[in-house]
Amino acid sequence: xxxxxxxxxxxxxxxxxxxxxxxxxxxxxxxxxxxxxxxxxxxxxxxxxxxxxxxxxxxxxxxxxxxxxxxxxxxxxxxxxxxxxxxxxxxxxxxxxxxxxxxxxxxxxxxxxxxxxxxxxxxxxxxxxxxxxxxxxxxxxx
Amino acid sequence: xxxxxxxxxxxxxxxxxxxxxxxxxxxxxxxxxxxxxxxxxxxxxxxxxxxxxxxxxxxxxxxxxxxxxxxxxxxxxxxxxxxxxxxxxxxxxxxxxxxxxxxxxxxxxxxxxxxxxxxxxxxxxxxxxxxxxxxxxxxxxx
Numbered sequence: 245x246x247x248x249x250x251x252x253x254x255x256x257x258x259x260x261x262x263x264x265x266x267x268x269x270x271x272x273x274x275x276x277x278x279x280x281x282x283x284x285x286x287x288x289x290x291x292x293x294x295x296x297x298x299x300x301x302x303x304x305x306x307x308x309x310x311x312x313x314x315x316x317x318x319x320x321x322x323x324x325x326x327x328x329x330x331x332x333x334x335x336x337x338x339x340x341x342x343x344x345x346x347x348x349x350x351x352x353x354x355x356x357x358x359x360x361x362x363x364x365x366x367x368x369x370x371x372x373x374x375x376x377x378x379x380x381x382x383x384x385x386x
Numbered sequence: 387x388x389x390x391x392x393x394x395x396x397x398x399x400x401x402x403x404x405x406x407x408x409x410x411x412x413x414x415x416x417x418x419x420x421x422x423x424x425x426x427x428x429x430x431x432x433x434x435x436x437x438x439x440x441x442x443x444x445x446x447x448x449x450x451x452x453x454x455x456x457x458x459x460x461x462x463x464x465x466x467x468x469x470x471x472x473x474x475x476x477x478x479x480x481x482x483x484x485x486x487x488x489x490x491x492x493x494x495x496x497x498x499x500x501x502x503x504x505x506x507x508x509x510x511x512x513x514x515x516x517x518x519x520x521x522x523x524x525x526x527x528x
Contacts, residue, residue, distance in 0.1 A: 286468055290481075305527055325527040326428055332521030339432075339522045379474030380481045385447055385467040 281347055281384045284321055287354060288345045288382065291375040293328060293338040300372040301327055301342060308368050309344055315361045319353040320346055341375065351381065423489055426463055426526045429496060430487045433517040435470060435480040442514040443469055443484060450510050451486055457503045461496060463489040483517065493523065 291299055305325055313323055324347075328340045348354045358365070433441055447467055455465055466489075470482045490496045500507070 281466075285471075287474055289474075301527065309528075323528070324423075326524040327527050328522060328524050329427075330523045332429055332431075332523050336521075339520050340524075343522075343524070378481050379478075380470060380485075381472045381474050382468040382470050382482075382485070385443065385469050386451075386465070 281321070282386060284347045284349060284384045285351045285354065286345055286347050286380075286382045286384050288343055288380040290343045290378045290380065291341045291373060292378060293341045294375075297341065297375045298373060299341040299375060301325075303372040304342065304344065308372055311368065312358075312361075312365060313346070315365075316346060316348065316354060316357050319348045319350055319357065321349060322347050341373075347384070423463070423526045424528060426489045426491060427493045427496065428487055428489050428522075428524045428526055430485055430522040430524065432485045432520045432522065433483045433515060434520060435483045436517075439483065439517045440515060441483040441517060443467075445514040446484065446486065450514055453510065454488070454500075454503075454507060457507075458488060458490065458496060458499050461490045461492055461499065463491060465489070483515075489526070 291297075309323060309325060313320055324345045326343050328338050328342060330338055346354070433439075451465060451467060455462055466487045468485050470480050470484060472480055488496070
């Protein structure tokens with residue numbers, strides 16, 4: 245009986261010690277994404293605003309971007325979409341109607357994935373916009 | 387003795403059950419950051435490239451952006467910095483030397499935080515660049 249109690253106490257203590265260590269809630273740190281992105285290559289497709297220009301965000305989000313993302317495969321870490329609201333400088337026009345970005349691990353792989361599909365990508369433009377985009381390749385610093 | 391063994395077995399089982407549940411590794415999903423950002427307001431400060439223009443990335447990263455981030459307080463979810471490398475379109479010049487962005491929960495709060503510090507922010511520009519930035523306010527779609 246006594247040895248049973250001692251054994252029980254030992255087990256409780258061991259389990260709590262192990263359990264206590266595992267049960268740290270993993271706080272998602274604010275900068276998790278930023279830390280994970282430093283050093284990645286970012287390709288930004290930026291659609292300038294101008295009178296008479298149009299942009300179909302729904303098509304862009306549900307059709308065009310997923311199509312391109314599929315071409316990019318595992319080289320793609322994530323992609324983003326933003327909708328332009330206003331200039332941050334008073335009395336200046338909206339700079340961009342929309343921007344889509346791709347975070348990739350390797351620029352050459354990105355280019356190799358796009359090249360054979362360039363015609364299909366360009367042909368799809370007409371389904372959502374009459375804007376010719378500006379394209380920026382950049383390095384994620386933070 | 388027998389009841390001690392039964393108790394021990396019960397404790398082992400309970401602890402393993404509890405322990406087993408907690409010990410699921412929390413996989414950081416690729417799109418965690420994106421899911422967390424949808425609906426946020428994004429302010430992008432974009433520094434256009436042009437002949438004769440300069441940009442000190444080290445000062446920007448270590449001094450200027452942290453200074454502005456501090457003004458923004460808890461309304462700021464995260465900020466990013468990227469260094470322009472090239473246009474993604476052949477034979478086009480680099481569009482931007484650098485872009486800094488702030489993801490905030492509330493645009494009014496952002497503006498209220500910046501307003502009293504606008505002079506200090508502008509005065510700091512000369513420490514890292516002679517470029518007048520374009521500023522875009524956008525909504526995070528994805």
